[in-house]
Amino acid sequence: xxKIGLKNLRHSYSANPSQPSDYALKEIDxxxxxxxxxxxxxxxxxxxxxxxNIISGLLVPSEGRILxxxxxxxxxxxxxxxxxxxxxxxxxxxTMTVYDNLAFxxxxxxVDEPHVDKRVxxxxxxxxxxxxxxxxxxGLPPDSKQKISMGxxxxxxxxxxxxxxxxxxxxxPHLKWKLRSKLKELHxxxxxxxxxxxxxxxxxxxxxxxxxxxxxGEIVQIGSPVELFETPAHTFxxxxxxxxxxxxxxxxxxxxxxxxxxxxIATANSASGIGRTELGVRPEFVTLSDAGLPVQVVKIxxxxxxxxxxxxxxxxxxxxxxxxxxxxxxxPSHLAFDPSQSRxxxxxxxxxxxx
Amino acid sequence: xxxxxxxxxxxxxxxxxxxxxxxxxxDSGFNVLLGATNAGKTSLIKLMAGLEQPTTGEIxxxxxxxxxxxxxxxxxxxxxxxxxxxxxxxxxENIASPLRVAGVKSSEITRRVNEAAEILRLGPMxxxxxxxxxxxxxxxxxxxxxxxxxxxxxxxxxxxxxxxxKLREELRDQLPALFAGRGAIVVYATSEPTEAxxxxxxxxxxxxxxxxxxxxxxxxxxxxxxxxxxEVFSDPPINTAVVLKQGKDFVLNEQVKWRxxxxxxxxxxxxxxxxIRPHFVTPNAVAAGETSITGVVQITELSGSESVAxxxxxxxxxxxxxxxxxxxxxxxxxxxxxxxxxxxxxxxxDGRVAA
Amino acid sequence: xxxxxxxxxxxxxxxxxxxxxxxxxxLMTVVNYSVQETFxxxxxxxxxxxxxxxxxxxERFHAALGxxxxxxxxxxxxxxxxxxxxALCMPKSGFWVPVCLVTMALPLLIPWNVVGAMWNIFxxxxxxxxxxxxxxxxxxxxMTQSPFAAWSTVILMDVWHWTSLVxxxxxxxxxxxxxxxxxxxKIDGAKGWAVFRYIQLPKMKQVLTIAILLxxxxxxxxxxxxxxxxxxxxxxxxxxxxxxxxxxxxxxxxLGPAAATSLIYFLITLLVSxxxxxxxxxxxxx
Numbered sequence: 002x003x004k005i006g007l008k009n010l011r012h013s014y015s016a017n018p019s020q021p022s023d024y025a026l027k028e029i030d031x032x033x034x035x036x037x038x039x040x041x042x043x044x045x046x047x048x049x050x051x052x053x054n055i056i057s058g059l060l061v062p063s064e065g066r067i068l069x070x071x072x073x074x075x076x077x078x079x080x081x082x083x084x085x086x087x088x089x090x091x092x093x094x095x096t097m098t099v100y101d102n103l104a105f106x107x108x109x110x111x112v113d114e115p116h117v118d119k120r121v122x123x124x125x126x127x128x129x130x131x132x133x134x135x136x137x138x139x140g141l142p143p144d145s146k147q148k149i150s151m152g153x154x155x156x157x158x159x160x161x162x163x164x165x166x167x168x169x170x171x172x173x174p175h176l177k178w179k180l181r182s183k184l185k186e187l188h189x190x191x192x193x194x195x196x197x198x199x200x201x202x203x204x205x206x207x208x209x210x211x212x213x214x215x216x217x218g219e220i221v222q223i224g225s226p227v228e229l230f231e232t233p234a235h236t237f238x239x240x241x242x243x244x245x246x247x248x249x250x251x252x253x254x255x256x257x258x259x260x261x262x263x264x265x266i267a268t269a270n271s272a273s274g275i276g277r278t279e280l281g282v283r284p285e286f287v288t289l290s291d292a293g294l295p296v297q298v299v300k301i302x303x304x305x306x307x308x309x310x311x312x313x314x315x316x317x318x319x320x321x322x323x324x325x326x327x328x329x330x331x332x333p334s335h336l337a338f339d340p341s342q343s344r345x346x347x348x349x350x351x352x353x354x355x356x
Numbered sequence: 357x358x359x360x361x362x363x364x365x366x367x368x369x370x371x372x373x374x375x376x377x378x379x380x381x382x383d384s385g386f387n388v389l390l391g392a393t394n395a396g397k398t399s400l401i402k403l404m405a406g407l408e409q410p411t412t413g414e415i416x417x418x419x420x421x422x423x424x425x426x427x428x429x430x431x432x433x434x435x436x437x438x439x440x441x442x443x444x445x446x447x448x449e450n451i452a453s454p455l456r457v458a459g460v461k462s463s464e465i466t467r468r469v470n471e472a473a474e475i476l477r478l479g480p481m482x483x484x485x486x487x488x489x490x491x492x493x494x495x496x497x498x499x500x501x502x503x504x505x506x507x508x509x510x511x512x513x514x515x516x517x518x519x520x521x522k523l524r525e526e527l528r529d530q531l532p533a534l535f536a537g538r539g540a541i542v543v544y545a546t547s548e549p550t551e552a553x554x555x556x557x558x559x560x561x562x563x564x565x566x567x568x569x570x571x572x573x574x575x576x577x578x579x580x581x582x583x584x585x586x587e588v589f590s591d592p593p594i595n596t597a598v599v600l601k602q603g604k605d606f607v608l609n610e611q612v613k614w615r616x617x618x619x620x621x622x623x624x625x626x627x628x629x630x631x632i633r634p635h636f637v638t639p640n641a642v643a644a645g646e647t648s649i650t651g652v653v654q655i656t657e658l659s660g661s662e663s664v665a666x667x668x669x670x671x672x673x674x675x676x677x678x679x680x681x682x683x684x685x686x687x688x689x690x691x692x693x694x695x696x697x698x699x700x701x702x703x704x705x706d707g708r709v710a711a
Numbered sequence: 712x713x714x715x716x717x718x719x720x721x722x723x724x725x726x727x728x729x730x731x732x733x734x735x736x737x738l739m740t741v742v743n744y745s746v747q748e749t750f751x752x753x754x755x756x757x758x759x760x761x762x763x764x765x766x767x768x769x770e771r772f773h774a775a776l777g778x779x780x781x782x783x784x785x786x787x788x789x790x791x792x793x794x795x796x797x798a799l800c801m802p803k804s805g806f807w808v809p810v811c812l813v814t815m816a817l818p819l820l821i822p823w824n825v826v827g828a829m830w831n832i833f834x835x836x837x838x839x840x841x842x843x844x845x846x847x848x849x850x851x852x853x854m855t856q857s858p859f860a861a862w863s864t865v866i867l868m869d870v871w872h873w874t875s876l877v878x879x880x881x882x883x884x885x886x887x888x889x890x891x892x893x894x895x896x897k898i899d900g901a902k903g904w905a906v907f908r909y910i911q912l913p914k915m916k917q918v919l920t921i922a923i924l925l926x927x928x929x930x931x932x933x934x935x936x937x938x939x940x941x942x943x944x945x946x947x948x949x950x951x952x953x954x955x956x957x958x959x960x961x962x963x964x965x966l967g968p969a970a971a972t973s974l975i976y977f978l979i980t981l982l983v984s985x986x987x988x989x990x991x992x993x994x995x996x997x
Contacts, residue, residue, distance in 0.1 A: 045491060045520050059894050079897045092895040094909045105909075109900035153899060173393050174547050178592070182655035182666070189687075200520035203659040226658050227682050241522055243660035285661050285680070303574045304553045306635035306678070 005033040005056065005162065005194065010065035012051055018063070025051045027218040029065070033196075033211075038188045040209035041198045044241070048218040049198045053164050056196065057084045069161055083161045085154025089170045091146030093138045099125070100134040103152045110157070124156045127190065128183070143171045144180060151184075155191060165197045169204060181207055202242050206230075214238050230283075231342070236349045239281050245309060245320045248287065252280040252345070259345050262314055264294050267340035272352030279346045284309070284320040286342035293335040301329055312336065357383040357418050357508055359404065359541050364413030366399055373399045375566045377413075381541050385557030386532060388573065389545040391588055396565040397545040401511050404543060406430050417509065432509040433502035437517050439494035441486040447473070447497050448482040454505040472500040475534060492523045499527075503534060510535060512544045516551075528554060549591045553577060561588040583629060583707040592634045592664055595675040599630045599702075606630065606700075609670055614647040614697045623710055629703040634664070634678035636696040639685075646694040651675065656685045667691060744970035762971035772972065774947070775955040776979075782951055783930045786869050790926060791919070793870070794877025799911070801878075803886055812882075815875045823872075827939025830868045854941060858948035865937045865949055872936065873929070877922045884918035885911060920991045927987060931980050952976060 010029040018024055026048045033039060041049040054060040056067060058079035066075045074082055085106075093102055103121045112120075125131040128148045133141065138149055147168055154163050165184070169177050185208055188195050197208050205212050206226040214221045214229065214237070222234040233239035239247030252259045252266070254274030259266050261280055272278060289298070289310070296312040296319065310321045310329055319336060323329050345352040359381040366374035374396050381387045389397045402408040404415065406427040414423045422430055433454070441450050451472055455465045473479050476496040486494050495515060502510055512531075516524040532555060535542045546552060552559045552573055559577075560570040563584040569576050580586035586594050599606045601623055607613040608630070616623070637649070651667035654674060658664075663683040666674045677693045685691060702710040748758040766772050801811045821829075836842040836853050845852040854861045888911065896906045934953040937943075943950035943958070950958070956976065960969030 044522055057898065059897070079894075080900045084898065086894070086898050088891045088895065090889070090891060092891050095913045096909060105901070106899040109902075109905065150895070153895075178655070178657065181657065185655070200522070202521065203657065206658040206660070207656070230661060230682070244521075244525060246522070246525075283661070302554045302556065303577075304550055305577060305633070309554070 004035050004068075004070050005031075006066075006068035006071070007031040007056075008066045008068065010052075010055065010062050010067070012048075012055060012060070012062045012064070024063075025218050026055075026062070029220060031213070031220065031223075033194065036192045036194055037211060038185075038209050039194075039196045040205035040212045041196065041215060042200070042202065042205040042212050042241070043215035044200055046217075047215040049215050050166055051218075052215075053086075053166055053196065053198050056162065057086050057164055058082050059086075083157075083159045084164065085157065085160050085162075086164045086166065087147070087150045087154055087168045089167045091143055091150050091171065093146050093149050095137075095139040097138060098134065099130060099136055099138050099141070099149060102138050102149050103130075103134075103156050106153050106157050120156050120158070124152045127155070127187065128152050144173065144176050147172060147180065148183075151187070155187065155193075160193055162194045162196060163191075165195070165199075167199050168197075169199075169201075184208055202244070206242070214241065216241075232344075232351070233281065234351045236279060236281055236346050239283070243283060243285075245284055247281050247283045248319045249346070250280045250282075250314075250317055250319060252278055254278050254345070259343075261294060262317075266294070266338050266343060268343045268345050269341050270344050270351070270353045272345040272347055274347075276348040278352075279349075280338075280343060281346050281351075282338050282343040284322045286339035287319065287321045288337050288339075289321060289323060289329060289334050290337040291335060293337040296334055296336050298329065298331050298334050301331065357539060357541055358416075359509060359543075360416040361400075361403070362414045362416060364403060364410045364415065366403060366408065367411040373565050374403070374410075377567050379560060379567060379570060381543065381558070383539055383541045385542075386535075386555045387541065387543045387557060388552040388555055388559040389543060389562055390547070390549060390552045390559050391545075391562030392547055395547075395562045395588075397547075397562055398513055399565075400562070401434070401513050401543065401545055404509065405432055405434055405511055430509065431505075431507045432511060433505050433507045434511045435495075435498050435502050435513065435515045437514045439486075439491065439498055439518070441494055441497050441501075443486055446483050446485050447478060447489070450486065450497050451478075451500045451504050454501060458505075468504050468506075469500075472504040475503070476500045476530075492519055492527070495519060495527070499534070503538070506538065506540075508540055510540050510542045512542070514545050514547065517546075532556070549577075549589050552589070559589070561585045563588050579709075580701065581709050583631065583703045583709075586631050586701060586703075586709075590633060592676045592678060594631050594633055595637060596629055596631050597669065597673060597675075599628055601625050601628060606697075606702075608649075612647060612649045612669075614695070617698045620700065620702055620710075623702060627705055628710060629705065629707075631701040631703060632695060632697075632699060634676040636699040637675060637677040637693050638679045638696075639665075639677065639683055639691065639693055640679075641694040647697055648692050648694050649675070650690055650692045653685050653687055653689060653691050656683075656687060658682065665691065665693075667693065741970045741973050744966050745974055748967050758967060762967045763975070766968055766971045766975060771955065775950055775952045778948075778950065779931060779952040782866070782933075783927060785866055786873075786930050787923065787926060789866070789870050790874045790877050791923060794874050794922065795881045795915070795919070797874070797878045798881035798885055799907070801882055812879070815878050815882075818872050818875050821872075823935040824939050826868065826872050827936040830864065830871075830936075831940050834864050855945055858945060861941050861945060861949045865940060868936060868940060869930065869933070873926065877926065880918045880922040881915060884915035888914045920988075923991070924984065924988060928980065928984055931983070932976075 007029050010026060011024055012026040013024045015023050021027060029052065041052060043049050051060065055062045058074070058077060061076065066073055068074065069082065094105065097105070100121060103124060104117050107117045107120060122131065125134055128151065130145065130148055130152065133145065138146065151168070154160065169180055172180055181204060197205065199205050210225065211223060212226060212229055213223045216237050222229060222238045229238055229242055233242070233247060236247070236249045240249065250261055252261045254272050257271035257273070259268050259280050266280060268280065294314055296314045298310060298312050300311040302309045306325055308323045308329060310323050312319050312321060312334065321336065361377050361379040364374060364377045365372065389400060391397050399408070403410055406422065406425060410423070414421055416422065417430065442453065445453070448469055451469045452465050455468065473482055476499060478493065478496055478500060481489060481493055486497065489497065499515070516527055519527065528551060544555060556573055558571060559573040561568045561576065568588070569581050569585040576585065577589050580589060583596070597608055599608050601616070602625060604615050604621065605613050606616055649669060651669050653665050653667045655666040656663065661680060663679055663681065663685065665677045665683065665685045667677065669675050704710050745762055746758060746760070747755040749755050802808055833839045834842040834854055836846050842852060852860050854864055892910050893906070896910055901909065932953060933951065934957070937949055937951055938954050941949045943954045956969060956972050959965050959972060
């Protein structure tokens with residue numbers, strides 16, 4: 002259990018960084034409370050793994066400090082930070098049995114055998130590995146190996162933070178949900194602070210209470226899954242979360258209201274009109290109707306429970322989700338936007354919000 | 357142009373990797389091979405490419421028997437899951453490689469490579485080596501190499517599986533347009549039903565080395581001929597349970613029974629397996645007269661705008677409910693769900709569809 | 712399908728014929744000699760298994776075989792751990808990597824008889840650096856007098872010559888271990904020896920198998936370096952099996968016993984290699 006503080010963190014992989022693009026992490030200032038479940042969500046190369054490695058101590062940041070429970074741990078090596086990390090690829094000690102693998106971190110710290118045995122069996126039961134304790138770890142399938150990696154992190158009593166770096170990468174798709182929910186269950190039982198790095202929104206939104214969305218080394222928004230979905234603070238968040246992502250349509254501002262191709266669209270917020278202005282609205286909140294913005298329905302993809310309909314207003318693409326059963330056909334039509342879910346963005350950021 | 361597999365099987369040692377398969381693929385739209393990992397998709401692709409020989413049966417392309425012919429002689433392209441590019445050549449040379457091998461004129465090569473690079477937005481990257489590119493760019497290079505060859509058969513083996521999910525969405529969007537109008541037969545292997553639905557065309561569902569059904573994608577989805585097809589073509593997994601038909605009613609257990617509708621009424625009394633897709637099991641009744649089913653919620657998941665709940669229906673079985681919006685499910689508490697029984701599929705005990 | 716395979720065989724045919732001519736024919740000649748008694752001038756008398764019996768019961772053969780096993784065993788015990796230890800010390804990246812690799816490769820590039828000659832001169836008690844130095848500091852060192860000095864020098868020479876091979880193979884095995892394993896070990900609190908025992912050694916298993924097998928076979932058949940260094944002396948204290956064999960064949964011109972010894976030598980090498988290999992790879996086969 003630990004409160005984690007990141008103060009003025011910046012990191013560059015090159016020796017003499019001179020411009021912003023040399024920095025993998027640009028400016029991170031963050032406080033995380035005890036026992037929470039957090040996700041770092043973002044596309045490849047956004048800096049989330051770098052941030053994770055800095056927190057775990059595998060990487061020393063170029064600038065800034067890290068505090069665990071208000072103690073500066075920036076220069077402490079991983080073994081002294083009481084953290085555990087689960088990597089993308091299962092890391093197990095091939096020559097040992099499952100039991101010995103789980104016992105390894107405790108034995109290294111000189112814990113006595115009866116206690117080791119108790120903890121190993123406890124964790125094995127939690128992860129449903131108790132039937133395999135005597136087997137050689139090398140012969141197991143990837144999802145069991147990944148569970149062993151997780152187990153090694155959980156078996157220590159003194160763990161402050163457990164970090165997961167895209168742990169479901171090698172897992173079979175139809176087994177992923179099992180492990181996802183296992184992680185959530187673990188969090189309830191163990192009450193440790195858990196940080197989960199991923200590029201998959203389902204994993205992030207399922208697992209975390211608070212999601213940190215990152216892009217290009219910066220934090221774009223922090224919020225609960227619901228907040229991120231309903232009120233994205235940045236067009237990137239709207240685009241990244243949700244499949245398909247939020248529609249971002251260039252618009253003009255006249256007297257604070259949005260106009261798309263000279264048609265007024267009612268929105269939940271108003272804007273001053275400075276900078277690049279865009280209208281953001283999720284496909285779930287756009288409907289085909291007889292009146293509204295004129296568009297051409299170009300493509301209909303049937304995904305079973307709904308249809309993803311691609312429409313074009315001029316050369317701007319707008320996606321609409323049409324529920325099963327409603328008629329839709331290629332050709333001219335109109336779009337209606339739900340005002341409470343349509344927002345104006347200026348230079349990417351939600352208009353009217355703090356930058 | 358057509359690709360036919362006649363009576364093809366593949367045996368490796370004592371295992372039948374591919375059971376007797378007869379398949380005819382055309383060049384209109386994508387031909388999707390949908391199946392779980394190790395179901396046999398890659399085996400089928402290798403057989404189609406000529407990288408492996410079938411144990412029995414023949415492969416015919418455009419009315420010619422190509423069974424013994426090596427891949428180099430068949431006019432094909434193959435894109436792997438794992439971005440296979442020549443590490444020592446830059447992007448331009450990578451894309452040009454099949455043309456150089458074919459002895460195409462230099463000026464022609466330049467023209468076609470630039471064209472392909474343009475389509476896949478690789479223009480600025482032409483002088484770079486694969487190691488300097490991101491995953492998405494590397495895979496786009498592999499795709500460019502596939503289209504520049506203008507082959508008759510393009511095989512894509514889960515090409516987007518190693519990219520982060522947003523990038524996967526974007527590339528998947530572009531793929532159909534990329535191959536449209538080239539007159540080539542495109543075969544796309546994937547393990548995600550949603551991808552199959554979004555790509556359209558035709559789909560062959562593969563279960564443990566057998567092609568269980570092949571047809572127009574939406575039709576295969578909506579009207580599975582057997583339980584295996586329904587299960588393969590469903591994400592989240594389709595809910596199944598054993599029901600008894602007694603008179604006009606279908607009985608699942610003491611609390612849950614309903615009157616059959618439509619064709620289901622005509623079924624004889626007896627035992628059936630009912631299959632109902634998760635989005636027809638909702639936390640709120642959508643129409644009047646729906647049947648309810650109550651269970652303890654075990655796992656919840658959140659994906660953008662959709663919530664998923666796994667709940668127990670008794671006898672150790674779990675069902676999955678999928679609904680829009682964020683639902684306040686509490687793990688461990690009972691919740692009532694409503695089934696749209698008009699959407700139930702019924703299967704005979706040996707797996708064939710009844711109604 | 713069939714056409715491809717057949718064409719491939721045609722390509723291989725010339726090489727097969729060449730190898731057959733250069734290897735099988737001499738082998739058959741040796742077999743021929745081993746079961747005949749010859750008096751020169753192509754005059755042969757069938758001797759059956761007589762030579763084999765003689766050789767297998769001869770004290771001289773046993774002594775040479777014993778020396779051979781001792782030699783191989785000693786150098787394996789020294790070279791393998793030493794090679795691994797040096798590989799562990801080599802940097803994984805940066806400027807020094809090619810420097811280290813080239814330095815390690817140098818001993819392997821020297822022709823074997825030159826190696827023998829080098830060490831011969833190096834250890835001469837009057838003008839050799841090592842020979843003179845040792846005698847100066849009071850150690851009585853003379854290869855031509857003391858069997859112990861001769862043995863030590865032969866072993867030292869082999870270690871100097873061939874440890875690099877083990878180093879290079881072990882190094883290749885080490886750098887292929889992904890970083891994640893080391894990171895996990897750091898987090899698990901494992902240090903030094905534990906990291907070696909549980910991560911590095913298991914991951915190096917395959918390369919080490921190859922290294923041990925190669926060193927075993929080469930050292931078991933070694934001829935040039937020890938012969939140039941000591942000539943098999945003093946007396947016959949460093950007469951290894953191959954040296955003894957050459958003495959029999961070319962020195963004494965006893966072709967029958969020499970041929971028999973050759974075959975026995977060949978079979979022993981094959982057998983021990985096979986046992987070694989099976990033992991080391993039995994886990995993988997599971």
